[in-house]
Amino acid sequence: MEEALRAAEERLRAAGVPSPRVDAELLAAHLLGVSRGRLRSMAITGAPAPEGLDALVDERARRVPLQHLTGSASFRRIDLSVGPGVFIPRPETESVAQLVIDRAGTLAAPRIVDLGTGSGAIAASVADEVPGAEVYAVELSDLAIAWAGANLEPYGVRLVHGDLATALPEENGTFDIVVSNPPYIPADAVPTEPEVAEHDPQMALYGGGADGLRLPRAAAASAARLLREGGYFVMEHAEVQAPWVAAFLGEAGVWSSITTHQDLGGRDRATSAVLRQVRPDGTSTSGAGVADTATGDGR
Structure with a gap:
């Protein structure tokens, strides 16, 4: 997972997203249904990246708001539910x-x-x-x-x-x-x-x-x-x-x-x-x- 998060971070940084690492972690945490803190623990222990992360990162790189992708603010x-x-x-x-x-x-x-x-x-x-x-x-x-x-x-x-x-x-x-x-x-x-x-x-x-x-x-x-x-x-x-x-x-x-x-x-x-x-x-x-x-x- 850590490798996938680093790759996502680089893609988001290149797209001008202001907080690329945070957004990458939040997208992955959203897909897994866990907190960001829990996600970090999972990344340290070598858990696999969630399915669909690449697709969400692509959307975020197109500057679709993070909250629209997670449905929450x-x-x-x-x-709050938002979209x-x-x-x-x-x-x-x-x-x-x-x-x-x-x-x-x-x-x-x-x-x-x-x-x-x-x-x-x-x-x-x-x-x-x-x-x-x-x-x-x-x-x-x-x-x-x-x-x-x-x-x-x-x-x-x-x-x-x-x-x-x-x-x-x-x-x-x-x-x-x-x-x-x-x-x-x-x-x-x-x-x-x-x-x-x-x-x-x-x-x-x-x-x-x-x-x-x-x-x-x-x-x-x-x-x-x-x-x-x-x-x-x-x-x-x-x-x-x-x-x-x-x-x-x-x-x-x-x-x-x-x-x-x-x-x-x-x-x-x-x-x-x-x-x-x-x-x-x-x-x-x-x-x-x-x-x-x-x-x-x-x-």
Whole structure:
């Protein structure tokens, strides 16, 4: 097996795959139905390479995503079913889920909605790690919602087929937390990685408009109507978009405590805000039309 793994590693390296040895081992482990650690032990003891490894390595060398070949993507504590038609969850999004989990942990029986859930990664993780939370997930894509349904069903998440800009009008003003990882890539910023450009659905990539922020703005507007006063909103975005997101949240005049959060790599990849509480006389507890801004690190 070790010889086959080395050969696979070289083929993947020549094809430009970023982690050739890891991918070769994961493909072999997938075929054998064992963990990567167990596979390494088997390779040391001279076990034979699994049948079909060459074919999978060929596909990976053509830059078909590893997760499409294994049918699975790891996210925090769970494994998600993924494949063509759904955005593969990224490690940086785990930091966004952590922000939601930390906030939800301070509340009794929180109501949470994930706008544009894709595979269901954030919603499933929140439901898994916050006992007693009532979690909703909204997704527009017919293909993605099929994957989300399979991933969310074990966690009791309520999946809604709808547009993040208009979904759940009957639930306005009832949620404690709204989270979103909407499409946010600008129209002319074509991803350089073949796995993304050729295999992630365009519907999940491009946010609309020259700056890619049409859908992030729509997610923020929906959060403002869905949240209770004092409710928490957090949204993922590109690093370069952080100041723009903070600016349009501030301009909306309904948010306070606007905070930029960094992912584990130190990049500004999410922004959170709190829906202003309004006094009985109609004035804001945070002052009229002035946003409180800060910078913090996500966990």
